Amino acid sequence: MAEVRLVDVSKHYGSHKVIENFNITIKDGECLTFLGPSGCGKTVVLRLIAGFERPNAGEIFIGSTLVSSAEKNVFLPPEQRKIGVVFQDYAVWPHMTVFENVIYPLKIQKVEKEEARERTRKAIAQVGLAGLEERLPYQLSGGQQQRIALARALVSKPQILLLDEPLNNLDAKLREEMRFEIKELQKETGVTILYVTHDQEVALALSDRIAIMDAAGRIRQVGTPEEIYEQPADSFVFKFMGVSNFIPLAKQDGRVWLESTEEEVKALQFLAQTGQDGKILAACRPSDIELTREDTGTRARVQRATFLGPTIDYSVNLGGMNLRVQQDTHEAISNNLLFKEGETCFLKFHHVKSFAHEAEVEGLM
Amino acid sequence: MKFPRLAKGLSGLKKFGVAELVLLVSIAILVVVVAFPILLIFWNAFTTPEGKFNLKDVVTILSQPQTYEALWNSVVIAAGVTALSTVLGVFFAWLVTRTDLPFKNLMKLLFVVPFMLPSFIGAIAWKILCSPRGGYLNVFLVNLLGLEKAPFNVYTMTGIIIVETMYLFPFVFIQVSGALERMDPTLEESALISGIDLFTITRKITFPLITPSFVAGALLVAMYSLSHFGVPSVLGQNAGIYNIPTLIYQAIHASGGSFNAIRTGTVLASLLVLAAALILYLQNLVLKKGRYQIIAGKSMRPMLLKLRGLRVPMLVLSILYIAVTVLLPTVIIFLVGALKTYGLPLKFTNMTLDNLKYIFTWKMTRDSIKNSVILSVGAAVVTMLVGTMISYVIVKAKVKGKFILEFLGMLPYSVPGTVIALGVILAWSGKFGINLYNTAGIIFVAYIARYMAFALKSTSASLEQVHDSLEEASRACGASHWQALKDIVLPLIKPGMISAFFMIFFPALRELTTSVLLYGPTTRTIGVAIYALHEDGETVYATALASIALVIIVIGEIIIRRLSKAERRNA
């Protein structure tokens, strides 16, 4: 178990700068997730730590060992870094049985035979594959293959476990199942985990801390899932964490207007109580907007109502802007708050966040 | 540091690791075995012995009627064979994939069988059957129908084209039936539900979509036919029909390898290389332009055209085609190989096993079998191993300068067998310190050059399927580069290596085009021996040896099929 530290790390492919002066510390025993859109460089960071890539600048430490340094010309090859890696495509060796796959790292390390067999059996049992030791990978499902990869990565007791979108190729149900299992394995073994994904739900469910990366390879925010969800650093983070409504507003003297039509939005007046006057960007989730029939001073028109089972999904028009609203089906029925397309309704807002306006410029809308 | 420059130099040296070394070795092998001989051909064709640029001789050679007639013949034969192969290949491929023809899977297998029959042996068989003077089929038909003269004459351009087509059309068949099978059936269904009838769909949707495949197959046939020696040589020489490869052979053999003959040969060979390069270029052009994504996501059965009343006639037609092109020649080879004397009627009383016994006791034929087996096993092993190494560098290694290897790796695909033979004569006849002339060594080097393309294709395809993460996973488990290679990569590409071995072993076993220019008194191969016996009029012994060769080939093919089936079951 060890802490992993990246200090001013840069990686370029030709003239393309994937990451530049990248700094982060993964604490001993924690599960840290890099969450970001595809192509943001999160996988490259993982590969730099694993030693599959060399940094162009900066230093990487695993524990107290310097494993990569461009300046000092230090480079420890992957096999000497005491890591475990699980890949998106499983990377289970098709010509070896489950047992052979899992015992391989111990064979390479020349662990004494009886001990190796014992540890392998334990690791296989740990991921719930006991009894399938003699199977070949093609006889197993995708989820089972990914479990082999997990067992193989854990059997040699690595200092850090690197997981590169390991659940991507699994169906939704299995993904959910494996999410729990990875979490449980971490609790059992105490291993430090670096997890890379673009799926915010997995990140929220699994991580002790999340680092949100943007398309340019910069870290936007690092924090616990609750912090990230409740106190997003900027509109990028907010947008990345779920379906979002953004409302560009102007505020002055305790009142707010829609920037586009200069209509006053009474339902959002509470935003004007604090902060300076000027432009702001209000943001909320579909479930933070309530549709009612009582006059809140903010009128909207239902553009589209879609029944989705437990929820009803609305698109409502407020001053030329479409907002997504989600309603609990049973609550709506029992409170007689079902709205038809074309109907007029009033809006109530809860838990609205506001951001400085310049975020809009980044084309997030 | 005190000596910054020295330190830099040392770290530079450190960077020159194993990968760079392997790259250099790979480049060296391809240069020595393939690139250098081809360059020598161009050099020889376009310079005087003093090393001055010389176009006069080239013009002289090309303006001889003999030369341009051969060139014309080559082009006509290639064009005819390509056209005919394309029509037959596309038709039969469509028949077995898109109609309700009975026994489709069996027929699919049978249509590839002509590949197993060496084309020059086929040509000998057709000569025996359809020679205007006493061909068995001709005699039979004359007697049966009371004709005045033989109905068939195989010693014609048409004869050559038809016989070559019989053995080359599977190239098109395999490509097209593969494309039709992989094609997403909803592409056709969507047209059908839009109100378009099946005939229009076939014309306007299906065929345009498989165009890249059948063009690829057709160009393969064209390239092969252009540089083909066996059939034109067996059927053309009697009637004075030469194509470029047979003319090269003629020039070199008639003169016993004189300077002028070699010069003529290299000029003609240069033409072949240019033609091959042009075809390869066209092929890339077509493939690049028409690389449609037509592969199905979901596997579904395509709509099959109901042949209704034509079902049985089409089956009969297919079976008849196989019977005429494969069965009939094979049977005639075996029968004639057992005749007491050539020309006797094919009756059981005229048969004997003495011919076979003689083949196994006669030193010349025995040696030829031994030579062929040793050469083809040796060439297959060496080419497979070298090919694996080169493919590994091309597909997997991250080294600078890889592009040189990628370029050199393309070369073997475009060099016809005749050209390789001439090239190795120029390179390995002592002029550059090593003299392999008249030894088995020279044939060995030629085989390696000739079959390198097969090895590269097969091993690089299987290497591409070994995803990088498999290797990286083992590195993460603590394995060094070499351990990862040994434990993960090699076992996974083993099937590709084995198939490379057989892809080289079988063609090499029956090779004629290259060996016929390179053999010495003690280094005849099976192909050369059959060819020479046939040239000398020893038809019975030629066919007896040919039947032994066929038996070896068939047994071999069966063994591979078994092996690869077992392999697939384990994989």
Next chain:
Amino acid sequence: MAQVELVHVTKRFGKVTAVNDLNLKIEQGECFSMLGPSGCGKTTTLRMLAGFEDLDEGEVIVGGEIYSSSVKKIYIPPNKRNFAMVFQAFAVWPHLNVYENVAFPLKDRRLPKAEIKERVDKALQHTGLTKVKESYPNELSGGQQQRIALARAIALNPTVMLLDEPLSNLDPKLREEMRFEIKELQRKFNYTVVFVTHDQAEAMAISDRMMIMDHGVVQQVDAPMKIYNHPANKFVFGFVGLSNFIPVRVQEGGAVVESAPEAGVLTREIPAGFKAPSATLACRPSEIAFVSEGEGGVKGVVKRRAFLGEVIDYRVMIGATEIRVQKLYRQGLLREGETCYLRFNRLHWYEA
């Protein structure tokens, strides 16, 4: 535009009965979806309707005319049905550009040039492809390729439009977007649409009525809201949303969890006619509330908790029975290992 009727339709592949005695009437102008797990027979039904598969038994009647009938030996081939179909793998012709893809079937019908142009332009306009009409499919995104297929279908002006999992190859965001586009086109042109999918949210969002199938047998046909609120059986309940199935024992005073009768009573209201000592109660994770001790909830222990953003997903153990509970993030947090009390709302009763 026409009404579609399937009468006693049965289809077998070898020994497997893919569709078993299916009876169905789809109204003119209706958006109807067929929903079920893979292999349930929904695609086979659609393909029989299209004429790609023949029927072993029964009849397909469109607008009063028999299109397929096994007994009467009637079979109108797909190209004579005047339908249009959109496929999962797009099935746009890669060698034709966008305009030609849409125009090809019309040209084949030898319509006047001006009419072809008008119909194609209109279809491209409705699918937002006017700007890319000169492009080839491989230059376009998956969503745009599927729009070509839609435009091709619209230009045909079909009596019935068949959609075979048209959104399954698209990424989730696009899938949601195109779902609305299809719905809008259907309304605008008043098409009869038959839509096959395995995604229950998609089916509910798009259809006027839907049919749920399993193993070739129809389970329920009704409007989405009706199906969600009144599922006909356990299978339907499980298929249209997240679900808990709780084995219970029915005793005096109410139903208790089979594996932990002492934990408390789930409900005291036992529907009339439920005499059996055992039953299965079905309940959605969002319909379960955490209540305080003493409020009469069933006692359990939180085994797992996952933070998913808007909702928190709990796995609660009542004895050996695992119950999934989903609560909005803002409704308070329970820790793993904590004892809790559950109140079950809107329980559905099924035979054990």
